[in-house]
Amino acid sequence: MDQDDQFMRLALELGSRGGHKVLPNPRVGCILVRDGEVIAEGWHDHIGGLHAEQMAIADAESRGVPTQGSTAFVTLEPCNHFGRTPPCTEALLWAGIERVVIGSMDPNPTVRGNGADSLEKNGVKVSTGILESECNQQMRPFMHWCQNRRPFVTIKAALDSNGFTDRGIDLEPVRFSSKESLRLVHELRAESMAILVGVNTVLRDDPSLTVRGVEMGPRKQPLRVIIDPSCKVNDSHRVISDRESETLLIHTSEPELQKDHEHVERLVMADSDGEIPISRILDMLGDRGIQTLLVEGGADTWNRFIESGFVDMAHICRSQIELEGARGAFDEGSLKECGLTKIQTFTSGGDDITRWGK
Known part of the structure; x- marks a missing residue:
């Protein structure tokens, strides 16, 4: 199995933990990786709570693990707008994440690609489409509503x-x-x-x-x-x-x-x-x-x-x-x-x- 696939699968497993408590938000998971080792993990646990990327960064902080230069694997494109929480793109930039690997791009046509573009403009390497079908399946109701x-x-x-x-x-x-x-x-x-x-x-x-x-x-x-x-x-x-x-x-x-x-x-x-x-x-x-x-x-x-x-x-x-x-x-x-x-x-x-x- 490709290493990116392997890490994205771990992020998917984390994303499932939020279950129905995240509605109307989708289930999202995130892990931070350095030198082939997982250094932090996060998921969107409930509506109004930290997003997956924010939880992963907070997890690293709480254990004194530096995040600079690490890679984030996240099942959904990081948000780039203010909602119940600040933009996840800002959190990733603040944490010094070097590369972001995305499973699914945001299906909302008004914001699709904004998060990835913002990261790339700030020097972060971005890869997309990793285990995309599995990520879409985990977020199927959210995807369905955004598209239809x-x-x-x-x-x-x-x-x-x-x-x-x-x-x-x-x-x-x-x-x-x-x-x-x-x-x-x-x-x-x-x-x-x-x-x-x-x-x-x-x-x-x-x-x-x-x-x-x-x-x-x-x-x-x-x-x-x-x-x-x-x-x-x-x-x-x-x-x-x-x-x-x-x-x-x-x-x-x-x-x-x-x-x-x-x-x-x-x-x-x-x-x-x-x-x-x-x-x-x-x-x-x-x-x-x-x-x-x-x-x-x-x-x-x-x-x-x-x-x-x-x-x-x-x-x-x-x-x-x-x-x-x-x-x-x-x-x-x-x-x-x-x-x-x-x-x-x-x-x-x-x-x-x-x-x-x-």
Whole structure:
């Protein structure tokens, strides 16, 4: 393995440590190398925290290790602008870094190349494209949003042993997934900036649609998005009554005058046929900076996203339990029609989990 590849792979491993706590920022890792030895390491740990390059430099400082003349391996082009933190290019120059090896260039067209150019103009050698595909994959939702201005969409479906999603409308809903599988759902929620369901899911299950049991760091709970054409959701439902997260209700017509809590927003959105287009929902969420969207149900809502072609990943949990009076069948074969292939299968608490992606 090429030495640059080897060091970039170490930076990738560090970048994964930030996980969902960095959203809406991407996961980024960085190592400092001198004479073939790693002298410092860093990663973006949480939103508002040090960037990977800054953490690596701070790591060296804390141990009294000089950074002058070293090489920085970073998975994403160093930023060259002031945000929550100062520019990483300035930190690298201050630290006397001699060479910077970059995995992915910044996908944002307004800033792409600025960091690399600034470093080169100040005498720093810059190499790019090292393990670029692996770096892009680690930052895939961020890359997707920068390039498309729409969120990366994941569908989550829980099915009984026969592929049905719930019981008949006259029967009480029951939870049939294992505790281990439910934990996976909360991890998916934690990786999402918004969670979307159709109105029938709210009316039937009254979900809270919040992350529970997973460390969120300083991040807010995901935005709850409800497709509610006829304004059926009211303050008796938890997405309205609790204030754990912001809630966005999408209607086809103006609701009757009512006083909502501050965390509730209502939006009218409909095409000439009176339908709420999936593409417009995604455009609206993208404009709000939502990079990752988890679509939790129900079957009609999943199918609308699939038929529209806006599904990037799917997480399907099939229980060994057979539901009484089951309805709402979900055909996993439909995922193939929107370009997804099965990429992972495993068992969780007795449930069969399949993950699909592009």
